[in-house]
Amino acid sequence: MSPQDRAALSLALAGALALHAAALGALLPRPAPRAVQAPAVLARLAEAPPPPVAEPAPKPRGSKPDTRPAREPRSGAVALDDALSRPPPTSPPEARPVPALLALPLRGEGALAYAFVIDGQAGQAALSFRIEDGRYELSLERRAGDRELPVWHSEGRAGAQGLQPDRHRVTRRGRERELLIFDRDAGPPRLLVGGRAVAMPAGTQDRLSWWLQLAAMMAAEPAPHPGLRLRIPVAGPAGVHDWDFEVIARDGDRWLLRRDWSRGAGQAALQWSAWLDGQRGFLPVELRFSLDDDEQWALRLLE
Template sequence: MRALPVPPRAALLVLAASLLAHVALLGGERRPPDTAAAPARPVSVALLPPAAAPVALPEPAPQALPQPVARATATAAPAVETVPQTVEATPSAPPLRLAGPTAWTYRLRQNGQDGEAVLEWQPQADGRYSLRLSKRIGERALPAQQSVGLLNSGGLAPERYATQLGGRDRQAVNFDAEGRRVSFSASPARLELPDGAQDRLSWWLQLAALVQAAPTPGGRWRVWVAGPRGELREWVFEAVEAEPGDAGTLHLRRQLLGPHDPGIDVWLDPARGYWPVRLRQGAPETRGFEITLADVNS
């Protein structure tokens, strides 16, 4: 078949297009890519949305590890109480300056009856002590009090206090210095143990030691005291004006703990190392008692 003749003008257009394509292949100006076919991807970090930045996730709560039974009881029991930290700490007191075992005999007035009380002080060579108060009205023995513990630079550090009758403990208070706890046989409470805390008998001598350390007239002395029914209170003693029968002793009175507090007065003798020579708690003619020094047996 014979080829059709190409019009001259069309031939020229085909030749021009071929030359332009050849120039482009040799490095001439290139046409930008078709953006509609392949959209551009952002490369600037600043343009990323905030959610793309690393976010610190909260760590999962740690699982509670099993605790020893004794510790779990001490921290979880509702009866455990913490002593307020805003209360002033008991100042340090020197050891009592007493020579050897001593027994002090007192005249007793209790519940409107007369009797006798004996306070036995037994310091040991190894730094331990035993303190016992026995009372008797006629032939009838009343419940005795006993405190045992250590002597250190802070005075008395009781370990156990007990009321006794017939040679057996009726109520007891245990002081755990290492665990910083005080516990009671008559109460489930376990309380935090403050420095210098005393029992219902050892505070007599501890107060004497505090006054020895700072015998300031018109002063104020503080001591924490634990009772056998589960109580632990700070007792604050203040000096009061001398009365006619004080005979050179230092008369101290405890601040009332409440509207029904029977009150405590104690008389310390400077000539005997501020040993209590007289003590009155409540009303001796009704439900209280009073003891007055009668004799000393060394």
């Protein structure tokens, strides 16, 4: 066989083998494609909650937060129909910023003992408190000799805006003599006293809670000084009135704040004096109430 014939025969055999292999491969089953698992990170992202709203851009390094307080709007009593007919505000009224709960001068549960004087007669007083879990309770008992005065009770919420009373009660010998209800869920918020509803501005306190609220407001001041005025709306049987306290003097760590109010011709002028101790979170350590410079009663914290 010539070389040319052998080459032609090799090519023919190679082609036949190739065709046979192709036919055999078509008859054999093909392996299934390998499953590709999604990364675990994708699964975690799918189960994660939506991302939070982006925080505002941080202020440049070295800048100081704005701690200037905002003045509260002046308050006034209104009739029931007027209070209910007012449309709710589009945004909550601004409140003078006060510190968080930790800045209040009292925490937990306890009692403070005070020396008490009324109309020149010496006695004792005790302020019981419980401030925890976002709630507070205050109770003031006073006695001078055989004279037992009405007990003041205040209870409500405690949080970022200091104290927010829900109820203020005055009891005497176990019987309720006075009740104020702070309806903060109404639109707008209102004070319920007797059969009346009174407009209630932000930050409204009762005649007991303002003691600690005033302390918290002083603690929030970056640089308290004589002449500084702090305003607290205070609720009573006659409605809600702004109580303006002015820083009068400083004696070491103690600050004297006073509220003067002239009620008109022929009426006695009213005065509240409060000494606050800066070393105790501005806790009131002495309180005096007088009419026309004639002291009616006073409290002094016993060391």
